[in-house]
Amino acid sequence: MSLYKFNKSNEMFQRATAVIPSGISGNKNPAFAVPGSFPYFAERGEGCRYWDVDGNEYIDYLCGYGPIILGHNHPAVDEAARKQQAMGSAFNHPTVRSVELAERLVSMVPVAEWVAIGRNGSDVTAYAVQVAREHTQRRKIIMAKGAYHGSQSWCRHGIGGLIEADYEHVLQFDFNDATQLSDLVKQHEGDVATVILTPYHHPAFGDQVMPAPGFMEEVRRICDENGIVFIIDDVRAGFRLDMGGSNEYFGYKPDMICFCKGMANGYCVSAACGHMESKNAASRVFFTGTYYTNAVEIAAAMACLDELENTKAIDKMMKTGTLLQEGLRERAGAHGLQVSVTGPPTLPFMTFANESNFLRSQMFSGEAARRGVILHPHHNWFMMAAHEESDVMKTIEVADRCFAIVKKQFGD
Amino acid sequence: MITEILDTISGAIREPRLADLILADMHLYAVLPRLEELARLDEEAGAIARELDMTLEFLVRGGPRVVLTFADGKVTSYRMGRANTGLFFLSCDLLNRMFAGEDVTPIPFKGITRVGQLKKFTRLTEIMTRYLKPSDADMEDAAFRKSHVEMSLMVGLSASGVVADRDPRARRLVDDLRDGTIQYKILPDGPNAYVRIEKGVIRAFNGIVKDPTACIEIRDVDLAVGLIAGEVDTFAANGSGDVKASGDLAMADEFNGMFDRVGLYLE
Numbered sequence: 001m002s003l004y005k006f007n008k009s010n011e012m013f014q015r016a017t018a019v020i021p022s023g024i025s026g027n028k029n030p031a032f033a034v035p036g037s038f039p040y041f042a043e044r045g046e047g048c049r050y051w052d053v054d055g056n057e058y059i060d061y062l063c064g065y066g067p068i069i070l071g072h073n074h075p076a077v078d079e080a081a082r083k084q085q086a087m088g089s090a091f092n093h094p095t096v097r098s099v100e101l102a103e104r105l106v107s108m109v110p111v112a113e114w115v116a117i118g119r120n121g122s123d124v125t126a127y128a129v130q131v132a133r134e135h136t137q138r139r140k141i142i143m144a145k146g147a148y149h150g151s152q153s154w155c156r157h158g159i160g161g162l163i164e165a166d167y168e169h170v171l172q173f174d175f176n177d178a179t180q181l182s183d184l185v186k187q188h189e190g191d192v193a194t195v196i197l198t199p200y201h202h203p204a205f206g207d208q209v210m211p212a213p214g215f216m217e218e219v220r221r222i223c224d225e226n227g228i229v230f231i232i233d234d235v236r237a238g239f240r241l242d243m244g245g246s247n248e249y250f251g252y253k254p255d256m257i258c259f260c261k262g263m264a265n266g267y268c269v270s271a272a273c274g275h276m277e278s279k280n281a282a283s284r285v286f287f288t289g290t291y292y293t294n295a296v297e298i299a300a301a302m303a304c305l306d307e308l309e310n311t312k313a314i315d316k317m318m319k320t321g322t323l324l325q326e327g328l329r330e331r332a333g334a335h336g337l338q339v340s341v342t343g344p345p346t347l348p349f350m351t352f353a354n355e356s357n358f359l360r361s362q363m364f365s366g367e368a369a370r371r372g373v374i375l376h377p378h379h380n381w382f383m384m385a386a387h388e389e390s391d392v393m394k395t396i397e398v399a400d401r402c403f404a405i406v407k408k409q410f411g412d
Numbered sequence: 413m414i415t416e417i418l419d420t421i422s423g424a425i426r427e428p429r430l431a432d433l434i435l436a437d438m439h440l441y442a443v444l445p446r447l448e449e450l451a452r453l454d455e456e457a458g459a460i461a462r463e464l465d466m467t468l469e470f471l472v473r474g475g476p477r478v479v480l481t482f483a484d485g486k487v488t489s490y491r492m493g494r495a496n497t498g499l500f501f502l503s504c505d506l507l508n509r510m511f512a513g514e515d516v517t518p519i520p521f522k523g524i525t526r527v528g529q530l531k532k533f534t535r536l537t538e539i540m541t542r543y544l545k546p547s548d549a550d551m552e553d554a555a556f557r558k559s560h561v562e563m564s565l566m567v568g569l570s571a572s573g574v575v576a577d578r579d580p581r582a583r584r585l586v587d588d589l590r591d592g593t594i595q596y597k598i599l600p601d602g603p604n605a606y607v608r609i610e611k612g613v614i615r616a617f618n619g620i621v622k623d624p625t626a627c628i629e630i631r632d633v634d635l636a637v638g639l640i641a642g643e644v645d646t647f648a649a650n651g652s653g654d655v656k657a658s659g660d661l662a663m664a665d666e667f668n669g670m671f672d673r674v675g676l677y678l679e
Contacts, residue, residue: 013651022647030651032661040651157588159581159669167584205662356592357625357659378661 003370008053009040026151027065027204027379034377037366045072048386058374059391061324063382066236066261070307071386077265080303084296094293101298104305105273109245111232111257112273114282117298119291121235121260122150124272125196127287128256129154131274132194132229135281140192142184142228144175146203149196149233175201175209178218185226195223196231199246200344205358205378207351208343216252223255229278235260235270239308240317240346240382249344265307267300313385314346320392321345321383327396335403336412349380352406360406367402375399428474428504434578435677436504439511440470440478442570443544445489446563447480449618450540453559457539460532461485466523468533469495475504482533497523497530513541551637561636562603562618565596568640569607569616571678572670576614582673585666586612592625592660594667598636599629607667614670626659626667642675 013030017023023040024030030040039052050072051057063069070077084097102115118124129141141154149155153166171188173180175197185192197219201209223230232254234246239262241249247257256278260270268291274282291297307313322345332339337360338353352360358377365377373395375381428436451461464482471477479493499518501507510516520530542550543563550556575582586609595606597620606621607614630636631654638644639655646668649655657664 010652013648017645017648017652022645023651024647029647031647031657031665035650035656036653158666159584160672162581164580164584205660357623358661359659362658 001371004039004054004056004372006036006039006052006054006056012041012053032378034362034366034369038369038374047071047073048384048388048391056372058369058372059387059395060374061381061383061395062374062376062379063384064266065379066382067264067266068384069239069262069382070265070304070313071384072266074265074304074307074386076307077267077300077303081267081296081300084299087295089294089296090291091293091295095295095298097295097298097302098293101269101271101301104302105259105271108243108305108309109257109273110248111245111254111275113276114274114279116272116282116287117292118260118270118272118287119268119289119297120150121233121258121270122152123289123292124258124260124270125149125231125233125235126152126154127285128231128233128258128272128274129194129196130285131256131272131278131282132196132231134285135229135278136193136227138191138193139169140171140188141169142171142173142181142192142195144197144201145172146206147175147198147201147233148204148236149198150235176212176215178215178222181219182222185222185228189226192226192228194229194231195219196233198233199237199241199250202236202343202347202349202380204380207340208347208349208380210344211250211252216247216250220252220254229256230254231256231258233258236380237344237347238262239305240314241344243305243309243314263304264297264301265304267297267304269297269301308385311385316385317346317383317387319345320387320389321348323389323392324348324383324395327392328399331396331400332403334400335407337403337407338412343380346383347380348383350375354412360410363409364399364402364406367405368398371398371401373398430578431677432504432508433475434575435508436472436475437574437578438571438674438677439507440472440476441489441491441574442567443511443540444470444478444480445570446540446544446566447487447536448489449563449566450536450543451485451487453562454539454543457536458485460536460539461487464529464532466497466526466529467493467495468530469498469522470501470507471498471521472501472504472507475501475507495522497526499530554633557637558598558603558633561598561633561640562605564640565598565603565605565636566616566618567678568671568674569596569605569614571674572607572667573614573616575670575673575677576612579673579677582670585669585673586614589663589666590625590660592663593621594664595621595624595627597627597629598633599631609667624659626657626661626664628664629656629658631655 013023041053043051043053105112105115171184232247234257237246238259245257256274258272325341325348339350340353341350343349361377368375450457462485468480479490479495481488498521500521501518546560576586589609591610593608597604604620607616
């Protein structure tokens with residue numbers, strides 16, 4: 001096959017840089033993937049595939065960085081959105097759709113006894129920590145090193161646009177080290193409002209790490225003994241492990257949970273959910289945004305959750321994800337390459353075990369993209385329900401060729 | 413005149429402002445050590461360095477100290493050691509004003525008889541200023557531009573180590589940086605330099621390191637000039653292929669923030 005070229009992507013990027021800072025902002029900037037070997041601009045999508053502005057077709061394992069959980073252009077979700085659009089979306093008031101979605105989450109998610117609806121993951125993680133502060137009347141937030149909880153000032157990586165006051169009350173510890181957490185809580189006794197964690201550790205630029213046996217239970221105990229609100233940021237993994245929240249998959253109980261990606265198949269909806277004890281505090285935190293009550297997205301979320309449940313989508317993604325993980329391990333081994341395939345099957349990721357600078361990963365991912373498969377070199381991947389076994393098998397074929405290229409370049 | 417004297421005395425008595433201290437550190441630990449490269453890059457500077465034979469200490473009250481050794485045409489800088497010639501500055505502010513080109517006279521406290529050598533040293537610093545703050549006419553010359561890039565790159569990388577020590581916001585970046593090396597290459601044939609990060613300490617070196625954790629390749633000297641001047645959007649240059657980054661891009665991106673912090677002080 002002829003390898004993909006990205007001429008129009010490059011042209012478009014030049015146009016973009018004239019009028020948009022960095023050309024493409026944030027994590028979708030080419031600098032964070034493999035510049036020159038990855039598409040920069042998408043054109044359209046269908047099922048588990050999308051096409052870039054050069055007409056190149058890809059099997060998609062990044063899923064818009066998570067939200068595409070059923071498949072691009074899913075008919076049931078899009079139809080629900082269209083039906084609502086015909087009635088209108090942005091009003092002076094919320095529509096009944098908001099109440100319906102909240103009721104739906106309360107009935108489905110054990111942690112949820114109240115629900116606040118936002119648009120993006122950052123909206124609800126920021127809100128959740130504010131609710132925790134309001135509930136406890138304390139200042140400190142504890143999070144795991146390397147974890148991503150959004151782009152708000154309190155948790156954003158780097159220093160651009162930030163002042164020290166933005167993060168002076170944010171403390172960090174190593175995921176799975178309950179002793180470090182306990183020490184931090186002791187050091188700041190009576191001042192820790194919340195411990196916020198992802199359901200398992202999924203940092204960018206690193207392997208995914210599952211909770212060590214007993215770790216989350218220890219977090220729960222420390223929070224209980226010190227009156228700390230335990231928040232799970234399920235923005236990335238939500239509805240890919242368990243419809244009741246990813247904590248249910250692992251078997252532990254937080255006080256609050258946040259959802260976003262995977263909730264509405266690409267329509268922008270997020271939710272913070274919590275126990276009754278924090279509901280009054282949640283009411284006292286002013287939470288709003290211009291589009292928070294838009295009905296189209298909320299109707300899409302309802303349809304998406306229905307579809308996920310009715311089709312047992314998680315089971316399917318587990319199956320195809322397992323096939324992908326096993327296939328990658330087997331093919332890498334056949335080439336004499338050591339890979340580290342981590343994460344649950346529905347959110348797989350792979351790095352090369354004998355490197356810390358991602359050079360093999362970047363070559364592998366760049367070559368895969370030029371052959372029509374998007375497997376990001378630095379960020380975990382996502383399965384969607386639209387992936388069929390045949391798509392995975394094709395992916396493994398492409399991966400096999402890419403492993404051969406890596407082997408030729410690096411030797412092991 | 414009286415006001416200036418009072419200013420000087422009060423500057424000497426009070427504790428240095430953090431910004432003054434950081435800038436003084438940069439001048440002594442990141443800028444002055446570049447005489448090492450200057451002696452190699454510039455013919456006149458090389459000739460002067462060969463004529464010099466002294467160890468020169470810069471000592472700042474409440475601030476940094478550095479010892480420059482001139483021997484066999486080479487210049488080496490140390491943060492410790494004995495010197496036979498010494499210049500004392502009453503405050504970080506005074507040192508910084510001298511580096512800014514103001515007429516500031518330090519107090520010689522050792523080797524007063526080496527006036528001739530000190531005059532030659534002053535000429536060296538003038539030449540260095542020419543490379544770090546070049547005129548438009550100088551930048552017409554391709555060889556000069558390359559030397560300007562080499563000097564500026566090493567100043568920037570060395571100064572990153574300084575801000576990492578003292579600047580609270582830079583400290584946040586360093587706390588997130590894992591140990592490793594970041595290589596900077598100007599294509600097609602240099603200059604090249606790299607930083608080694610180890611337990612939060614950053615050190616800069618000339619040349620190429622084997623198996624860097626991250627590598628930044630810049631298309632050519634002219635683009636590097638634009639990057640140094642802050643006229644180029646690095647993310648845009650990366651996407652267009654003018655700057656090629658490989659390896660641990662998160663580390664390279666975090667470290668990029670150090671240059672912004674350095675720029676705030678050195679401007």
